[in-house]
Structures are given as structure tokens and as C-alpha cells.
Amino acid sequence: MQKQVSFDALLPPAMAQKAEDAGVAKVSLGFYRMLALAVLAGAFIALGAVLATTATTGLGGLPFGLVKLVGGLTFCLGLILVVVAGAELFTGNNLIVMAWANGRVSTRQLLRNWGVVYLGNFIGALATAVLIFFSGQYLFNNGGVGLNALNIAHAKVQFTFVQAFLLGAFCNALVCLAVWLCASARSTTDKILAIIFPITAFVACGFEHSIANMYFIPVGLLIRGAAPAAFWTSIGQATGDYTALTWANFFVRNLVPVTLGNIVGGAVMVGFAYWFIYLRPSWTGRAGAIRPAAGIKEG
Numbered sequence: 001m002q003k004q005v006s007f008d009a010l011l012p013p014a015m016a017q018k019a020e021d022a023g024v025a026k027v028s029l030g031f032y033r034m035l036a037l038a039v040l041a042g043a044f045i046a047l048g049a050v051l052a053t054t055a056t057t058g059l060g061g062l063p064f065g066l067v068k069l070v071g072g073l074t075f076c077l078g079l080i081l082v083v084v085a086g087a088e089l090f091t092g093n094n095l096i097v098m099a100w101a102n103g104r105v106s107t108r109q110l111l112r113n114w115g116v117v118y119l120g121n122f123i124g125a126l127a128t129a130v131l132i133f134f135s136g137q138y139l140f141n142n143g144g145v146g147l148n149a150l151n152i153a154h155a156k157v158q159f160t161f162v163q164a165f166l167l168g169a170f171c172n173a174l175v176c177l178a179v180w181l182c183a184s185a186r187s188t189t190d191k192i193l194a195i196i197f198p199i200t201a202f203v204a205c206g207f208e209h210s211i212a213n214m215y216f217i218p219v220g221l222l223i224r225g226a227a228p229a230a231f232w233t234s235i236g237q238a239t240g241d242y243t244a245l246t247w248a249n250f251f252v253r254n255l256v257p258v259t260l261g262n263i264v265g266g267a268v269m270v271g272f273a274y275w276f277i278y279l280r281p282s283w284t285g286r287a288g289a290i291r292p293a294a295g296i297k298e299g
Contacts, residue, residue, distance in 0.1 A: 009190065015183040016098065016278035022183070023099030026088065027109040031116065034088060038120020041087035045121070046128035046215035048078025050137070052203065053216075057141055057148045065204070072203035078212070079175070079195050083182055090118045090211060091172045092179040094266030098275045118259075125214035133222040143234035146223050153220020154242050156213060157249035161257045164208055168261025169269065171207030174198040175262075176270035210259040217250045 010018065029037070052075040059067045082089050093113060099105040132138070138146030159167065181194035202209065223231075224242050232238055 009184040009186060011184070012274070013278050015180065016274055018183045019095055019180065019274070020099045020102060020104065020279060023096035024104050026093060026096055027099075027105050027113045029088075029113075034113065034116050035120045037086065037088040038090070038117040039124040039127075040085075041082050041089040041117070042121035042124025042126075042211060042214060043128045044081035044085070044087055044124075045078040045089065045209075045211045046125045046132075047081065048075045049212050049215045050128070050132055051075065051077050053149050053152060054137075054140070054145055057144045068204040068206065069200065072200035073196070075203045075212070076196050076199045079178060079199050080192055083179070083191050083195060084188055088113075088117045088120065090114060090121050091175045091209065091262050091266055093117055094172060094263055095176055095179060095271045097267040097271040098279060101272065101275045102279055102281065121211045122214050125211060126218055129215050129219040129222060132219060133226070138219070138223055138227070139231060143231050146227065146231060147235040147237065149216075150220050150223055150237070150242055150245070153217045153224075154245045156208070156217055157244050157246070157253050159208075159253060159257075161253070164254055164257035165261040165264075167206065167208040168210065168258035169265035170205070170261075171202045171209045171258075172262035172265035173269040174202040174207065174265075175209065176266040180270060180274065208254070208258040208261070210255060210262050213250075213254055213258060217245075217254060220245055221247060221250065 026034075052071040055074040056067055056071045059070060079089075079092075081087070082092070096105060096110055096113060100107070100110045138149055175198065178195045178198035181198070182191045185191045185194055220242075224239055224245050
């Protein structure tokens with residue numbers, strides 16, 4: 001008998017079960033496959049950052065909000081590549097806590113996944129930053145792309161710890177909501193549409209994404225430290241105009257607090273929230289999603 005195909009989106013109870021099963025599958029990946037998929041995700045997010053940097057170059061005459069909106073729309077490329085092409089992204093993997101909370105994933109498995117994927121994301125994003133720098137792409141528009149990259153990176157290392165933490169929390173709440181919405185999708189088009197608005201929102205609002213910052217800030221650091229004199233002449237700036245842009249500030253003032261904020265935003269604000277609503281054993285009598293009432297179609 002031929003299986004019936006449905007184009008209806010999954011409803012939240014079924015999405016919760018799907019997210020839990022996905023978490024179990026993610027922690028079961030072998031080390032090398034997990035690391036390779038994580039490197040790809042870091043590179044994919046970095047490519048979204050490259051596009052956003054390039055697309056917003058020279059838009060200074062437009063209102064602030066419109067410039068940020070363009071940056072958000074173009075940055076969506078990164079998560080679209082991760083979700084559709086297949087890769088392991090640390091921020092999205094914060095949703096594994098749904099499986100962990102139900103005892104299907106151990107603490108060791110959860111932390112192993114987060115650690116390996118975070119490392120792989122860093123390798124992929126940093127390698128992309130290095131390759132983009134040596135490609136000379138930052139010299140386009142008479143150095144305008146490089147100037148934009150410098151300004152983006154410089155701004156990101158001047159937050160207070162609390163600012164960076166909270167901006168990171170709101171960011172990953174939206175990223176994980178995008179991934180959560182993708183769990184309802186039946187097609188590639190569904191997934192892309194589900195990604196666009198949450199990701200555009202986090203970028204346009206100025207929220208902070210740890211993996212994206214593994215590209216944004218290092219590429220600025222590379223430009224500041226190794227760009228030729230002709231570049232600085234073309235943009236009318238000097239390295240002394242970016243004194244806060246250091247490797248120490250990258251880690252202490254951005255990456256650490258933003259990463260912690262990302263975990264709270266993704267794991268607590270989204271992952272635990274939906275686990276509590278749909279998967280909590282005391283509500284179901286067992287570990288598993290609440291079933292919809294009779295007559296309600298799941299899709």
C-alpha cells in the first residue's frame with residue numbers, strides 16, 4: 001500500500017517529538033563526522049557574514065533600520081545552508097536539552113556534542129576569515145568592504161559583559177526558534193521561509209551570535225594587523241583608530257559572554273520551554289510528546 005504524503009505542517013506536539021529525536025541522533029554521531037559537519041556549519045555561517053558585510057557596504061546614506069534589515073536578510077544564507085545542506089551548529093544544538101531533559105541523552109553526551117561542535121564551528125569560521133582575508137575581498141569598493149568589516153568587528157568588542165550576555169541570549173532564542181519552526185516543515189521551501197524572519201530579526205536588532213562572531217571579529221583583526229598601507233590610505237583610517245580591536249577583547253568582551261548568553265537563550269528560553277510544555281513526563285505519564293486531542297490533525 002502506497003504511503004500517503006501530506007503537505008500540512010507538523011503541529012507543535014509533533015515538532016517537540018521530532019526535536020527530541022533529532023537531539024538523540026545528533027549526540028550519536030561519530031567524532032569525525034560530528035567535527036566535519038561542525039566545520040562546515042562554521043564556514044556556512046561565515047559565508048552568511050561575508051554576504052551581510054558586503055551587502056551593507058556603502059549603505060550609510062540609508063536609515064539605520066534599513067541597513068540593519070539588509071544585513072539580516074542577507075545573513076540568512078548562513079542558517080539556510082546549515083539546515084538545508086546539513087551541518088552541525090552549536091547554537092542550534094542547544095535544543096538537544098529537550099532530549100537530555102527526558103533522559104534520552106546523558107549529560108556527558110550533551111557536553112561532548114556541544115564541545116566538539118563548538119570547536120568545529122570555530123575552525124570553520126576562522127578558516128573562512130583567513131581565506132577571505134588572503135583573497136583580498138576586503139579590498140573591494142576601494143577598501144569599503146574592509147572598512148565595514150573593521151567597524152563591525154570594532155563595535156562588537158566594546159560591549160559590557162552583561163550587554164554581550166543579554167544580546168547573546170536574545171539572539172539564540174531567535175535562532176533556536178528558527179530551527180524549531182523548521183521542525184514543522186515538510187519541504188525545503190518551508191524551511192527557508194521559516195528561517196528568514198527569525199534570523200533577519202536577530203541581526204537587524206543587533207543581537208550577538210557566537211559562531212558568527214568567530215568570523216566577524218577575526219576578519220577585522222586580520223585586516224587591522226596585516227592590511228597593506230594602501231588599504232589604510234584608501235579608507236582614510238589608521239590602525240590606531242581601532243585600539244579596542246584585540247584578540248583579548250575578542251574572547252573576554254565578546255565570545256565568552258555571548259556564548260553563555262547563547263546557551264541561556266537557546267537551551268533555557270526555547271529548549272526547556274517547549275520541553276516543559278510538550279514533553280514533560282509528569283504531564284504525559286511517560287517521557288514523550290503530548291498527543292493532540294482526538295480529531296486534531298497533526299499533518
